[in-house]
Amino acid sequence: MEIFDVSVPLREGMVTYPGDPEVHIELAASIAGGDVVNLTRIDFGLHSGTHVDAPVHFIDGAAGVDAIPLEVLVGPCEVVDAPDLSAESVAAAPRAERILFKTPNSELWARDVFEEDYARLDGEAARLLVERGVRLVGVDYLSVGDEEAHHALLEAGVVPVEGLDLRAVEPGGYELVCLPLRVVGADGAPARAILIRR
Numbered sequence: 001m002e003i004f005d006v007s008v009p010l011r012e013g014m015v016t017y018p019g020d021p022e023v024h025i026e027l028a029a030s031i032a033g034g035d036v037v038n039l040t041r042i043d044f045g046l047h048s049g050t051h052v053d054a055p056v057h058f059i060d061g062a063a064g065v066d067a068i069p070l071e072v073l074v075g076p077c078e079v080v081d082a083p084d085l086s087a088e089s090v091a092a093a094p095r096a097e098r099i100l101f102k103t104p105n106s107e108l109w110a111r112d113v114f115e116e117d118y119a120r121l122d123g124e125a126a127r128l129l130v131e132r133g134v135r136l137v138g139v140d141y142l143s144v145g146d147e148e149a150h151h152a153l154l155e156a157g158v159v160p161v162e163g164l165d166l167r168a169v170e171p172g173g174y175e176l177v178c179l180p181l182r183v184v185g186a187d188g189a190p191a192r193a194i195l196i197r198r
Contacts, residue, residue, distance in 0.1 A: 100138035121145030
């Protein structure tokens with residue numbers, strides 16, 4: 001059995017989506033400073049690094065991240081090598097309930113500056129995923145797509161997982177475990193995501 005951690009580590013200075021809060025990590029208490037324990041404070045937006053979007057992120061009054069069914073977040077998935085996230089690339093992908101797209105975006109994780117020119121879904125590609133019965137779609141940069149794509153996915157109950165690091169993963173079938181923090185009513189949450197190949 002092989003286990004691949006496809007989460008982006010949360011760290012000070014990491015790249016974030018434009019307009020999102022930056023990640024700040026600091027010691028609130030330290031043994032070196034005379035305290036009994038080391039205790040860390042972290043300040044960040046819920047869409048930092050590898051994270052899951054909840055319906056309420058784009059649909060006011062909709063479900064929060066804590067309401068996403070675990071059976072959607074865990075199960076067989078397909079990692080697909082794709083040149084982009086166009087409708088053509090989606091149509092060429094194998095059918096799967098959970099699909100993770102490995103695109104040229106994967107190489108962008110080597111930079112600490114947001115790259116505006118990244119592969120993303122548009123409304124047409126997102127609707128095609130819905131039509132194909134996808135329940136979870138993962139992408140290898142900080143956003144799955146434009147506003148239309150988010151609405152198409154979230155209104156249909158498809159869970160977007162954003163910010164995956166798929167550089168070390170080959171295309172093929174895996175078991176996905178993707179567990180976002182259980183933040184009540186939140187529009188999203190960072191997640192630890194792993195792929196298991198048996």
